[in-house]
Amino acid sequence: DTEVTQTPKHLVMGMTNKKSLKCEQHMGHRAMYWYKQKAKKPPELMFVYSYEKLSINESVPSRFSPECPNSSLLNLHLHALQPEDSALYLCASSQDRQGANSNQPQHFGDGTRLSIL
């Protein structure tokens, strides 16, 4: 069991649907991350939240909309996705945001496997 919980584990949606991915951690971490991972590829960073504020957006298309309602929760709202958006979406957290003065690991959830029809 991981300390970062992601729901749902699997999601199948059409290109016109609106859905949300949820991520929760209760470790008191102040930084949270969304990654996208295609099969047999490394995770690619999408968004970073630090103290509930968006600090990094890696040029992600606007059909992906992140939200951090509080320090324990991170959502990823999905709308009008494309088939190429099918992937494993991973959430992670760390005590503080990674940086030059920070040496700390990230804790990952098991991801949501998203399939776009």
Place this chain on the structure above:
Amino acid sequence: SQQGEEDPQALSIQEGENATMNCSYKTSINNLQWYRQNSGRGLVHLILIRSNEREKHSGRLRVTLDTSKKSSSLLITASRAADTASYFCATVTQAGTALIFGKGTTLSVSS
């Protein structure tokens, strides 16, 4: 953008043997981390080595870091079938604020 490159891409060994994976990176780093990912699961942090450290141990894991060659290695001793997974190195650059993952090594340990 990817910072690290793992070598080899795939490795198959027998239980009890040692497994060595290498990682090279391009720019100066603050630290280098190794993660394991079992099929269909999230990533699990294994070990973090800071830029001013040269070697670190954790159980059956040994990590080395050579900043002059911009490379790191992960050694798993006395491997077990449960070690079968993908292994990624990840770096935090001195200028960056996030992890950048390498392409990964897929390790298969057969009994």
